[in-house]
Amino acid sequence: MGFVFSWLIDMLTKRIIPCLDVKNGRVVKGRNFEKLRDAGDAVTLAKHYYEEGADEIVFLDITASAERRKTIVELASKVAEEIFIPFTIGGGIRTTQDIEKLLKAGADKVSINTAAIENPKLISQAAKRFGSQAIVIAIDAKKNGGRWDVYIYGGKKKTNLNALSWAKRVAKLGAGEILLTSIDYDGTKRGYDLELNKTIARLVSIPVIASGGAGKRQDFLNVFKKTNVSAALAASLFHYKKIQIPDLKKYLKQKGVEIREI
Numbered sequence: 001m002g003f004v005f006s007w008l009i010d011m012l013t014k015r016i017i018p019c020l021d022v023k024n025g026r027v028v029k030g031r032n033f034e035k036l037r038d039a040g041d042a043v044t045l046a047k048h049y050y051e052e053g054a055d056e057i058v059f060l061d062i063t064a065s066a067e068r069r070k071t072i073v074e075l076a077s078k079v080a081e082e083i084f085i086p087f088t089i090g091g092g093i094r095t096t097q098d099i100e101k102l103l104k105a106g107a108d109k110v111s112i113n114t115a116a117i118e119n120p121k122l123i124s125q126a127a128k129r130f131g132s133q134a135i136v137i138a139i140d141a142k143k144n145g146g147r148w149d150v151y152i153y154g155g156k157k158k159t160n161l162n163a164l165s166w167a168k169r170v171a172k173l174g175a176g177e178i179l180l181t182s183i184d185y186d187g188t189k190r191g192y193d194l195e196l197n198k199t200i201a202r203l204v205s206i207p208v209i210a211s212g213g214a215g216k217r218q219d220f221l222n223v224f225k226k227t228n229v230s231a232a233l234a235a236s237l238f239h240y241k242k243i244q245i246p247d248l249k250k251y252l253k254q255k256g257v258e259i260r261e262i
Contacts, residue, residue: 015055015231050083061091080106113138127174182212189215
């Protein structure tokens with residue numbers, strides 16, 4: 001299968017991934033998961049990033065879990081018609097049936113957060129049925145005292161889980177990848193949380209996607225050079241054209257980062 005081959009190649013090179021936080025079919029962006037503002041049409045932006053050379057794209061319906069809504073399968077179908085790179089879609093996924101609908105609609109992977117914590121068996125069931133490479137577990141972490149706590153429902157509800165132990169558990173249950181977002185750094189443009197990403201990436205053998213805090217090209221270089229993450233995800237920098245993907249990839253390659261060609 002072509003996607004599986006692509007997934008294996010991605011294990012050897014660093015990936016640049018635009019993230020589209022979606023609410024009611026529109027892309028939005030905020031800070032610390034709050035103060036959302038419109039950033040454009042989801043399908044139109046996805047096509048733009050595909051043409052620019054993005055390695056993958058992530059779509060997160062950021063209010064689906066909180067509002068108990070299902071992820072819109074129609075979005076996956078429309079995106080699949082416009083782009084030809086792997087894309088992940090998440091938000092409101094609660095069952096293997098939800099996952100199946102999204103994958104059949106064209107998504108290559110699904111991202112699960114809240115439902116995985118409320119029902120960890122979903123991870124192993126989904127990995128067994130669809131393959132680990134299709135299952136991404138999103139971990140939204142916020143530092144409280146001396147540890148990182150895991151949050152669910154779009155960052156609105158704190159759990160009793162330690163992000164480090166939860167990361168190890170999801171890997172053991174069969175997740176193929178971890179999407180790690182620092183709530184503290186989200187939207188701040190002060191760089192990725194290097195301590196968090198370095199710690200989690202050391203603990204697990206599956207790929208980790210760094211998310212939250214990118215503000216300049218140097219931030220991507222730092223997270224790739226100073227941690228063992230496999231990919232770096234960003235949103236507003238790309239949405240508002242502060243950084244162009246071709247320029248970013250050229251910069252990273254010049255700095256010695258193994259990056260996929262455009």
